Amino acid sequence: MELADRAVGLLLSIISLSIFTYYTFWVIILPFVDSDNFVHKYFLPQEYAILLPVYAGVTLICFLSVFIGYVMLKSKKKKA
């Protein structure tokens, strides 16, 4: 069990670090690179730097609301 927890922790750390590195390159460093440089092939256009996080945030909030509603419904049923 503890090994699984450690693996999940390592996975979370790696995911967060890689997202942070990629996004930093995308948003902070790419504006200072020439637009005909080969690096630009590895990144989506600039609009997606806004769209993807917004979509991710909206989905996250939707899931959270569904989960909270589910828990509230369940706890009310237990009381009655």
Next chain:
Amino acid sequence: MKHIVKIMTLLVALSALWISLLQTSIIPESYTWLLPLYFIISLGCYGLLMVGVGLMRFPTCPHEAILLQQDIVEAKGFLKGKGVDIGSD
């Protein structure tokens, strides 16, 4: 209470810096608009990283446990002094 003041000061300083970047337009405006989003995403990444590191190391806090036990004893004494029934231990 002090912590929130610190955080608010940091936020105000960051937004002032951002607005000045918007006004002076050293870098293109479309990139300046991305910076708050970048800030939010780095906050999220920091949170995720802290959860991951906490899961990996899973630290125990013996010092805080002692302090908590002391607090419990103190609170029990206080409540007994006020005549509140808190059960026996």
